[in-house]
Amino acid sequence: MNNETKNIIEIKNLVKTFDDRSVLDGINLEIPEGEITVIMGGSGCGKSTLLRHLVGLLTPTEGSIMIDGENIVGISENGMNCVRRKFGMLFQGAALFNSLTVGENVALPLREHTDLKDTIIQIIVKVKLELVGLTGFEHFMPHQISGGMKKRVALARAIALDPKIVFYDEPGAGLDPITAAMIDQLILDLSRKLRITSVVVTHEMKSAFRIADKIVILRKGKILETGTGAQIQNSKNSYVQQFISGEPDGAIPLMQTSEAYLKGLLET
Numbered sequence: 490m491n492n493e494t495k496n497i498i499e500i501k502n503l504v505k506t507f508d509d510r511s512v513l514d515g516i517n518l519e520i521p522e523g524e525i526t527v528i529m530g531g532s533g534c535g536k537s538t539l540l541r542h543l544v545g546l547l548t549p550t551e552g553s554i555m556i557d558g559e560n561i562v563g564i565s566e567n568g569m570n571c572v573r574r575k576f577g578m579l580f581q582g583a584a585l586f587n588s589l590t591v592g593e594n595v596a597l598p599l600r601e602h603t604d605l606k607d608t609i610i611q612i613i614v615k616v617k618l619e620l621v622g623l624t625g626f627e628h629f630m631p632h633q634i635s636g637g638m639k640k641r642v643a644l645a646r647a648i649a650l651d652p653k654i655v656f657y658d659e660p661g662a663g664l665d666p667i668t669a670a671m672i673d674q675l676i677l678d679l680s681r682k683l684r685i686t687s688v689v690v691t692h693e694m695k696s697a698f699r700i701a702d703k704i705v706i707l708r709k710g711k712i713l714e715t716g717t718g719a720q721i722q723n724s725k726n727s728y729v730q731q732f733i734s735g736e737p738d739g740a741i742p743l744m745q746t747s748e749a750y751l752k753g754l755l756e757t
Contacts, residue, residue: 503552530707577647592627637668
């Protein structure tokens with residue numbers, strides 16, 4: 490990161506407890522503007538809870554979250570809505586409205602948050618769909634396209650308002666390896682072409698190493714390690730190496746992963 494790059498997100502001493510259980514335990518993290526930051530970790534590590542805090546769906550027990558210079562902790566609903574206009578969100582299941590066409594899905598945030606004329610909105614929709622490789626699909630219904638195409642429609646919708654930040658929740662979930670790699674390439678291309686800051690929550694190691702400028706690994710609600718892909722691959726931490734390799738034997742006992750899974754179910 491060069492000296493001119495600023496941090497568009499700054500998380501300080503973030504704590505979240507549920508019934509006296511610490512799910513996030515003192516998170517401190519800086520996310521540079523214009524870069525791709527990947528947040529990883531095993532089941533129950535806190536990565537999904539962290540993402541929900543970043544988009545304003547959860548309020549922390551302690552700590553602050555600065556997004557583009559504004560602390561969203563304790564902010565009013567109107568204030569949070571203004572902040573949300575600065576970011577887009579790609580949900581794990583695409584979350585398209587099945588009763589709307591592809592074009593209508595992409596147009597939805599434009600209709601809800603702007604006063605643009607319909608002719609202008611249609612032009613923007615065409616441009617966004619072209620960016621994700623779906624030119625001419627405006628009139629298709631979601632059930633007429635594949636899972637990978639649905640993800641691309643959702644990505645076009647996420648960038649409809651020209652956000653500064655896009656949050657991705659498991660973008661490759663449910664996709665075959667080739668389609669998942671295509672989504673990764675889109676994330677890279679859009680981040681570079683549009684100078685978008687991307688925050689990606691995933692457990693897919695190949696995807697992380699493919700796209701990340703910085704990887705953040707969580708464990709038990711704490712940041713275990715951060716670094717470039719090469720730094721993470723060369724980590725001396727036994728947990729990190731087991732997470733990369735996916736081996737059943739190592740620093741993470743089987744019983745512990747089962748307990749983490751149950752804990753994750755309780756948090757959702």
